Amino acid sequence: MIPAGTDFSLYFITDTALCGGPERVPEVVREAALGGAGVVQVRDKQATDAEFERLARACAAAVREAEDSLGRGVELVVNDRLSVAAELGLHLHVGQSDAGAEAARKALGPELMVGLSVSTPEETRRAVGQGIADVVGIGPVWTTPTKGDAAAPLGPDGTAECAELARAGGLAGVAIGGINASTATQLAGVPVDGLCVVSAIAAVPDPRASAAEMLRISRTVLTATGGAR
Structure with missing residues (x-):
């Protein structure tokens, strides 16, 4: 279930190496949240479970x-590690090849x-069925170096098709x-929620300022699409 008031407009996914190592990830997460990220996902495929x-x-x-500083909620999501999500009472995001959504x-x-x-309209239809x-991550929109096993890029048109099916x-x-x-504005007209x-x-000197700028751009794009919930 999506908690009331969840703001998907800016959804930050961590990358331990880009953040500067595991000891710096929490600091970047805090700064991203303070800058406006409404959802944060912790992702590290290389770390052991412990x-x-x-x-x-x-x-x-x-x-x-x-x-505590903001006076509003920020949702924290765990990538793939079902046992950790269950232990800590956190939301979970899984890929098509990770632990199943049903489990x-x-x-x-x-x-x-x-x-x-989801990376195709077929996967989106299956998720709906x-x-x-509760939420689908649609992509990759464009080629990305942060996920080497990603599927073929959807582009704005393919992303829009999946987003329409999801909605x-x-x-x-x-x-x-x-x-x-630079690329976010190309998603104007795509009915996503964030x-x-x-x-x-993760890879910038001032994560809070970058988050604030990305939130501003995202809200502009989402306003143009009618996509913000």
Whole structure:
């Protein structure tokens, strides 16, 4: 279930290397949230389960600190690690080849969000038909160096087709893949609920300022599309 008031406009996904190492990830997460990210996903495919759990705990503490300053909620999502999400009571995002959405829903119950990656209209239709996921990550929109195993780029038109299917099926949809301040405006007219970024926040000297700028751009794009929930 999507918590009331969740703002998908700017969805930040961490990259441990781009952030400067595991010890810096929580700091970047806090700054991203303070800059306006309404959803943060912790992703590290290389970490062991124990390392990832420590990272997720530290990021949860950073999010709570940001929430105290902001006076509003920021949703924290775990990528792939179902056991960590269940242990910490966090939302979960899975890919087509990760732990299944059905297993995630069974373990997490109805109150937490389950996200699912989709890369084609067929995968989007299947996600809608399953009736399990709450939100789909649609992409890659463009080629991205932060995910080497990504599917072929959808481009704005392919992303729009998937987003329309998701919305018609009652799912939130966020675009991911190669999105930054230069490319985001090309998504005007695409009915997504938010934009996901990685390097645009993780790889810059001032993550808070970059998040604020990306949020401004995202809201402009979403206003143009009618995509913001």
